[in-house]
Amino acid sequence: MTDELLSGDHIARLGLDDWRSMYGALEARFATGDFATGLRLVAAIGEAAQVAQHHPDVELRPTHVDVLLTTHDAGGKTARDVELARRVSALAADLGVPAEPADVQRLELALDTADVDEIRPFWAAVLDARDTGGDEVVDPRGRIPTIWFQAGDPHDEPRQRWHLDVRVPPEVVDRRIAAALAAGGTLVTDEHAPRFWVLADPQGNKVCLCTHVTRAD
Template identity: 55%
Template sequence: MSILATHQVLDAGLADWRKLAQALHARFLTRDFATGLALVAAIGDLAEDTDHHPDLVLTYPHVDVKLLSHDAGGVTTRDVELARKISLLAAERGIGADPAAPTVVELALDTADAASIGPFWAALLTGDAHAVDGDDVVDPTGRVPLLWFQHTDRHETPRQRFHLDVWVPHDVANARIDAAVAAGGRIVEDFEAPSFTVLADAEGNRACVCTILER
């Protein structure tokens, strides 16, 4: 099954859902634990019926859902179809969604030799030095954010430069950027917007606000 292009995901009309990085995300506002637990149980039954299983996070006020076809490495029609069914389950129970809420944070580290430092960071973050997939340190249990290595030229003096990639829904990115600037930040680079915009705080620490658009 092939991965859907960005325009195909947007054209699917999933009002409750937003694609961030590799997966579809939704937050359903259950407002109490019992309602959330019942929704999770219903989604579980649906997942068993369709043999496609989302990641679920149940908290007192909401349920977060993540959909990804792991065998394809991205969002497929299988995810879109299940997303529609989950939204229908929620709507039947009078549960609304907050499509502006989903956020994914990734860590990026500049390096001239990802192969040599990858096992260290994998062991430190996940306890498994082999938890490296290409240029990514991946925690399959979801305990820590993904760490990816950004290739740079080798430097005589070792240096370390981290930055955060903050994935937000494409239709709230400008508001998030405006809020960060209003809070004392500045835009460093926006020539790749809306794909990503580089921001910095007052001390020069950087982060990228990322969306799925124009990728």
């Protein structure tokens, strides 16, 4: 089976009514209604994926199951994802579980910059993400949104209206800070440590590395 990358417009013409194209993946939400039904659907998806030797990301929640399909070695959506998507939809239909495609969404963070190469290594380091060498950094574990760098004009350091708070285990925070500094970042303040540290990339964009220490949550 070919691993030619398929665009979202191409896939939209294939009749995958349950699925939506979200960046480099196909995603669907199935409204199971209860945990036991969700478990049955997850088990069925697992068996089908094993047969296909093409394994999705599956998230089980009390009222729904989310499924994400992508061909990792191709870097996006391929016919392999389309085939498994059809099989997953059939399994859900057999269980009487409807899809809720309108509930699918994915957050990606866009950071305007006049020099992607200057700040991309910092964000890969501080987030422990994969530096693509292009215009984004990606968490290979899928826990945090992709950060995409959009070309902009040079300007003075802005006064930020929002920034990222990244909660990490206390035992990894020193390593994460060291990696960010080695990637060209600066430590803005540690006056609130070990609750949180404020760091900035070489262009002044700030991020807080946070731990549970001294917090109630």
